[in-house]
Amino acid sequence: MSPRRSYDQYCSAARALDAVGDRWTLLIVRELLAGPRRYTDLHADLPGVSTDVLASRLKDMERDGLTTRRRLPPPGVAYVYELTARGRELLPVLQALGEWGGPLLGERRATDAVRAHWFALPLVRVLEGAGAGDGVVEVRLEEGRFFLRLGAAGDEGPVYGEGVAGAGEPDAVLTLDASTVTGLACGDLALRAAVREGVVGVEGDSAVAKVLRGE
Incomplete structure (x- = not known):
């Protein structure tokens, strides 16, 4: 394994970027x-990403204590990668970067790849900022479905996941489009106003759904 490159600066920001x-x-x-x-x-x-670069990054992240690698129990034969507690601490860093980068999105380019779950972290920030509380929210976009774990629901386990939430009904279901997510994340749209105007649909009878509807 090659040695990690360093800025060789006694600065916490430089160490983080290392x-x-x-x-x-x-x-x-x-x-x-x-x-x-x-x-x-x-x-x-x-x-x-190339296979070589991905493999190299995963090895570096494991060495730096950000991820671990484990083998799935039988009958599975695959290995999986997962974040350590230290790695999970990067969540607010990614959310801050996403907030800062939102205005740079502009119109989607023909060469831009997209996955529905890439909108998950901005939405977590928006919904938690609206005081949605703790719970599971399913999100339906044209690009696909994913679910969010808000508040305490995402403290230990996955913050989000693809598809439906699995066991049990979600606390709320949101229906919207990608441009609306971007507007909410950038602050160009207010969540409550978007719900009132029907730009964001909210289904459910839980406390989470009622908060999101402003009830």
Whole structure:
């Protein structure tokens, strides 16, 4: 394993960039906030990364204490990668970067890849900022479905996941489009106003759903 490059500066920002400043590292964290992922799943959801670079980044992240690698129990034979507690601490870093980068999105380019769950972290920030409380929210976009674990629901396990939430009904179901998510994340749209105007649909009878509807 090659030695890690360093800025060789006695500065906390420089030390942080030593660990996560390489290309693809923070996007790998974004994917692993959904829970354990196989190498093939990571490669599929990181279009543009080479197999060599992905393998190298995962090794570096394991060495730096950001991820662990474990084998699935029988009958599974695959290995999965998952974040450590230290790695999960990067969630607010990614959310802050997403908030800062929102105005840079503009119109989607023909060359831009997109995955529905890439909108998860901005929505977590928006919904928690609206005081939604603790719970599971299913999100339906044209690009696909994913679910969010808000507040205490996401403190230990995955922050989000693809598809439906699994066992039990979600506390709320949101229906909207990608441009609306971007508007909410950038602050160009207010969540309550978007709900009132029907731009964001909210289904459910839980406390979470009622808060999101402003009831």
